[in-house]
Amino acid sequence: MLNWLARVLRSSIGRKSGMAISGLLLVGFTITHLLGNLTLLQSNAAFNAYAQKLHDLGPLLTVAELGLLALFLFHIVLAIAVSMRNQGARSVGYRAAGGTGQKTIGSRTMRFTALLLLIFLVIHIADFRWKKLVGAEGSEDLAQLVVDRITQPFGMTLYIVAALVLGLHLSHGFKSAFQSLGLRHNKFNRSIECLGWALAIGLALGFAAIPVALVMGAGGAS
Numbered sequence: 001m002l003n004w005l006a007r008v009l010r011s012s013i014g015r016k017s018g019m020a021i022s023g024l025l026l027v028g029f030t031i032t033h034l035l036g037n038l039t040l041l042q043s044n045a046a047f048n049a050y051a052q053k054l055h056d057l058g059p060l061l062t063v064a065e066l067g068l069l070a071l072f073l074f075h076i077v078l079a080i081a082v083s084m085r086n087q088g089a090r091s092v093g094y095r096a097a098g099g100t101g102q103k104t105i106g107s108r109t110m111r112f113t114a115l116l117l118l119i120f121l122v123i124h125i126a127d128f129r130w131k132k133l134v135g136a137e138g139s140e141d142l143a144q145l146v147v148d149r150i151t152q153p154f155g156m157t158l159y160i161v162a163a164l165v166l167g168l169h170l171s172h173g174f175k176s177a178f179q180s181l182g183l184r185h186n187k188f189n190r191s192i193e194c195l196g197w198a199l200a201i202g203l204a205l206g207f208a209a210i211p212v213a214l215v216m217g218a219g220g221a222s
Helices: 002-010 012-041 044-055 059-088 110-134 142-150 153-180 189-221
Strands: none
Touching: 012 044, 012 059, 012 142, 012 153, 012 189, 044 142, 059 110, 110 153, 142 153, 142 189, 153 189
């Protein structure tokens, strides 16, 4: 099995397919993560209850987190490999499909947005997960820890920028994944493109709206 996987990933098509599949799986995780984060708008108790349900999974949560980390690393490594090969062949990774070969802001900035998302991910994990593990002051109330961080000027700006960068990355990455898997067809290209934009805009605005709504709510309550 491992030998077969290694042979597949040594091929250009195999690497692109692996990157596409891992990317789509990460989109699924991102949607789930947003739905969980939206419970903050309901109440701190709702978010803490959601977090507690995850914590109650025990070893399964650890396995899921390690699997997610492996998926991120797998996607990043394949993206780098594909990018280097494309650069050597004087072609552009994540080329838009549809027969026109037209570039978009999303396609031109894929490497840059990927790097920014990786940096944000490291900061995000260090800011919340690590503080929770080491028992930082107030970390027993995870919801309040999150609210305090993302409603402060720097944290809010970072969170919103990351949300917009995510949307920009997905605006091209989603449809590109279908192309890499050979699932693009003239009959469905428009639908795939529209779905990609809907996900990109929905996820970007969904994440960005959370700190804004919390600040506005706090302002209204005062």
